[in-house]
Each structure stands twice: as C-alpha cells, then as structure tokens.
Amino acid sequence: MRIGEASRVGGVSARSLRHYEDQGLIVPGRLDNGFRDYCRSTIDRVLVIRSLLESGLPVRLIRKLLPRLPDGSGAGTGTVCAEFLREVQSHRDRLAARIAILGEQRAALDTYLREARRAGSPSAT
Template identity: 75%
Template sequence: MRIGEASRVSGVSARSLRYYEDEGLIVPGRRGNGYRDYCRSTLDRVRVIRSLLESGLPLRLVRDVLPHLAVGQPAAVCAEFVREVERYRDGLAARIAGLEEQRAALDAYLREVRRAAPQP
C-alpha cells in the first residue's frame, strides 16, 4: 500500500513513516514508479516502533532493540539494553521528583501570596 493508506492504517503520520525510513527503522518496498510500498509486516513494525517511542524510550534505544523484536524473541534482548532502559527510567524518576519539588515550592508560594493578599 502507498504511504497515505499506510498512514491511515497504522495511525502514524506520513511524515513519521518517512522519518522512520530515514532513520533506518523500516525499509518499505518501492514500486516501479518510485512510490513507497508498505506491506503488512512493515506496518506491524511501525506499530511496535510507535509503542516503544510513546513509552518514552529514545530513538537510539528503539533502534537497538528492534532487531531482537523482529525475530520474535524479546527475551533475547541483551542485558546491556535492559540496563540502558533501567537507567533511562531512573533518570525519568529523578526528573519527575525534581518537578514535584518545583510544584510543591510553587504551591507554597501561592498559598503565601493568597494569604497575604487583601480580601475583596
């Protein structure tokens, strides 16, 4: 199928499909006229890529894990990849904790301002 239909079927924009191709994540076939031709297995891979990216994994980690997922053996993912994902997750947790501290400080500030403000 051509890129417009592939976009509709997969729920991923045509621009994202081109980007995934540019990044070497997918390799759609080509028709005689040069148009991209997406098969069902490529669209399945697109869905996996999208899911991994939406989970917050950076593109470099998605690129690393795709070959293992392609052969249907997620357990074959190397220990180093798992450590990378854990480090990424831990970094997210640290950023979240920092944001929660900032929010608490802003809440305290707003309480103080409201308490000090003259009542109408």
C-alpha cells in the same frame, strides 16, 4: 500498500513514516515508479515503534532494540538483550529523577502561591 494506506493502517502520519525511514527504523520497499511500498511486517514494526515512542523511549534506544526483534513485533523481554534492558532501566531512572525534581518544584510553587494568597487576602490585614 502505498504510504496513505500504510499511514491509516499504522495509525501514524505519512510524515511519521518518512521520519521512521530517515531514522533507519523501517525500510519500505519501492515500486518501479519510486513510490514506497509498505508490507504488513513493516506496518507491524511501525506499531511497535509507535508504542515504544509513546512510552517515552528515545529513537536511539528503539533503533538498538528493533534489529533484535525477529519480525518487528512483540517487544517482550524474552527477545530483548540484557544491554537494552539496562539502557531502558537507566532511561526510566533518569525520568524518575526528573519527576522527583518537578514534584519538588511544584511543591515550592504551591507554597509560594499559598503564602501569596494569604498575604494578598483582605482578611490577612
């Protein structure tokens, strides 16, 4: 299928498909006229890529995972190497640390806003 149809079927923009290709995540076939030709297995791979990106994994980790999947689908832990799982865990831990810091910053802002509202309210004078 051509890029427009692949875009619709895969639920991503044509630009995303080109980006995935540029990043080495997919390799569509080429027709005689040079147009990209997407087969079903490439679309299945696009669905996996989209899912992994939506879960917050960076492209570098996805690029490591995809060659280990036999058909580009089903990112179950049975087909994933231990090194990849360690990297995903590390990525998750970094996200958790960032979330904790953001929570602390939000709490500090909440405190500031409460105090500022109290200081600015007419009943506080």
